[in-house]
Amino acid sequence: MDKGLASCSRGLAPLLADELRSLGLEVKEAPHGVWFWGGLAAAYKAVLWSRLASRIMLVLTEGEVLEASDMQALVQAVSWTHWLKPTGRLEIEFHGKLPFIRNTQFGEQKVKDYIVDWYREHTGTRPSVDTEMPDLRLQAWADHGRFSLAVDMSGYGLHARGYRLEAGAAPMRETLAAGLLIKAGWPAIAQNGGTLLDPMCGSGTLLIEGAWIAADIAPGLMKADSVGLRRHACFDAALWSELVLDARQRREQGLKQLPKLIGFDLNQWVLQKAVDNARRAGLVDGIHFEALPLGKWQNPGWPKGLVVTNPPYGERLGDELSLKPVYQLLGKTLLAECPDWQAAIYTSNETLGHWLGLRAEKIHAFANGPLEGKLLRLTLHEQAIKVTPITIGLNLVAEVVEGRANLAQSEGAQMFANRLRKNLKQLSKQAQKEGVYAYRVYDADMPEYAFAIDIYHAEKNDWVQVQEYAPPRSVDEKAARRRLFEGMSVLPEVLNIPAENFHFKRRQVQKGDQQYEVQSNQHTYDWVREGDCHFLVDLTGYLDTGLFLDHRPIRLWLAGQAKGKHCLNLFCYTGSASVHMAKAGAASVTSVDLSKTYLGWAQENAEDNGLPYVDQKLYWERDDVLDWLNAMASLPKHARPQYDLIFCDPPSFSNSKKMAGTLDVQRDHVKMIADMGMLLAPGGRLVFSTNLRGFKLNTEAMDEMGWQITDLTKLSIGFDFARNPKIHQVWGLQILV
Secondary structure (H helix, E strand, O other): OOEEEEEOOOOOHHHHHHHHHHOOOEEEEEOOEEEEEOHHHHHHHHHHHOOOOOEEEEEEEEEEOOOHHHHHHHHOOOOHHHOOOOOOEEEEEEEEOEOOEOOHHHHHHHHHHHHHHHHHHHHOOOOEEOOOOOOEEEEEEEEOOEEEEEEEOOOOOOOOOOOOOOOOOOOOOHHHHHHHHHHOOHHHHHHOOOOEEEOOOOOOHHHHHHHHHHOOOOOOHHHOOOOHHHHOOOOOHHHHHHHHHHHHHHHHHHHHHOOOEEEEOOOHHHHHHHHHHHHHOOOOOOOEEEOOOOOOOOOOOOOOOEEEEOOOOOOOOOHHHHHHHHHHHHHHHHHHHOOOOEEEEEEOOOOHHHHHOEOOOEEEEEEEOOEEEEEEEEEOOHHHEOOOOOOOOHHHHHHHOOOOOOHHHOHHHHHHHHHHHHHHHHHHHHHHHHOEOEEEEEEOOOOOOOEEEEEEEOOOOEEEEEEEEOOOOOOOHHHHHHHHHHHHHHHHHHHOOOHHHEEEEEEOOOOOOHHHOEOOOOOOEEEEEEOOEEEEEEOOOEOOOOOOHHHHHHHHHHHHHOOOOEEEEEOOOOOHHHHHHHHOOOOEEEEEEOOHHHHHHHHHHHHHOOOOOOOOEEEEEEOOHHHHHHHHHHOOHHHOOOEEEEEEOOOOEEOOOOOOOOEEHHHHHHHHHHHHHOOEEEEEEEEEEEOOOOOOOOHHHHHHHOEEEEEOHHHHOOHHHOOOHHHOEEEEEEEOO
């Protein structure tokens, strides 16, 4: 067939499409790669020249399959001797499921049987199976009743260029390295003679890929004599030789005009691997490697260019604290030594990038194998310095407000203090009665003092989080600041909690998922009890602490409903509702969220609550919830997961860079609820919550879908939010039978 697929890692597809267009191919982006057209000639060119593709495949057959005979007909419609001699060796990889395919191993066996039967009928002999060195490697896909079978043209992952035999502890795939460089603008910088610098170069992958880009070296050239397509029965030796000869001539010419490439690293062992890799890559004198740690090298006047690096990252909450000085030193060093250069920093830890102290102009999401990461791009100048001091100790107030030593005695401060004392007297008694250890004691009760004040009686300490609602433009900023300081000046005495245990944040309209982003370089972790559970909170790192206090009653209610049930928590955040349901004896709990940080946080919450119990299943799905719901609802009815209790608390709006599109809860809630309904077991219940002020549930659409609606809002408002009952809305939905 004329159609092919170039597969790639997440994030690379747009760049791969541009790359294949530059090779003269007709292309169309696909979910996990790029479709292209042009037959053998196009596939040969892509295998030799694609820096970004994981594999290049030519589709042999595809179509709808309802039963095994349909798949057999598709497989046996291929003229197999065109690709493989009757005595040849083949390997088959099967991906996906069909109603009659129980697992991938069974799928591979069936495809192999169909091919063998074809050979016996047409040639009287049969090929053998060889997973080590096949003459023909096939890829089969099955999804939603469609089946495709393709030839893997290279026979190996194209990220394996051939120059890297050993790498460091956390190697970056060569295809990703090339993608990061292209996204960062390195081809244009190299063409203008700019320098490429990696101050933490490890085994040198970024620098070697950068050199190959600058020198116009085909990434498939090192394996041109052993590539899998040479073993195909239809191998066009003349065409392949012509392409390889041209690539070798371009390499010889390109190596004569290499720009300056420099790599530093503290680890001498891994740096030697970088030198060895560069030698195998034909770059003996092309890259300068030197064993120097951060802060110990200086720029002697290299031509202005690009700094690109992949610093280390932490796996668990708290691990990143040990890396904070590394990232801070990296930011300071680059700013001092490479002024006005471009920088591209790739990290697999969302928190660590903020510790650079530099504001990224652009952020791009890319996957490195199973790890998700962000490419932070910026120009190294003073305007990039990021200052985000959101934690303000109250002992500094007197220094901030000049000449106001008696600020706490002002009439406004005393009015605020009296209101706070009144609230505290009532709410602390109720909290003690209900066994509540984290609650809101004040929420802009006096409009002039527009704060939300939450108390956390945690394991290590008593903490107070003060959130100032950003004043509207009509309010004078100086007046608003005065009232803020007046209020803050009386808090330690009224609440009887030391000033150093207070943390201040400003809450304002957030764009996309900014409320979930790191707000501070400081992280203050502690554990707080809630019902039969306890949860990790971070008082300083994020706008929210990891525990939405207004949802406490609905979490406890869900726990009361969960015993023995299969539960689903969508937009699970740090998993507090999931932990409550699991702790209450749920048979299983599936939690879905797009954030790696918050899913890790959720799993830590579960582990520290002793979960899962014996025979209990906890599933953690990192995915865009809308995509996940759509994928589950699109499965055949018998294949869809079924849940007895579903909790969905989406953000009001999100345009996270990790998402393909946007989420608008008012616009999207009907489709979301319809998809969730397809996953609800008979007699099951869906609980839908939103904090969007002015949200209107589309009751007409709910009636058409057969939902019975119960307003749970009143039940879900705790004693500490009774003064502001419009903070959220909650409904229970069940399908009428």
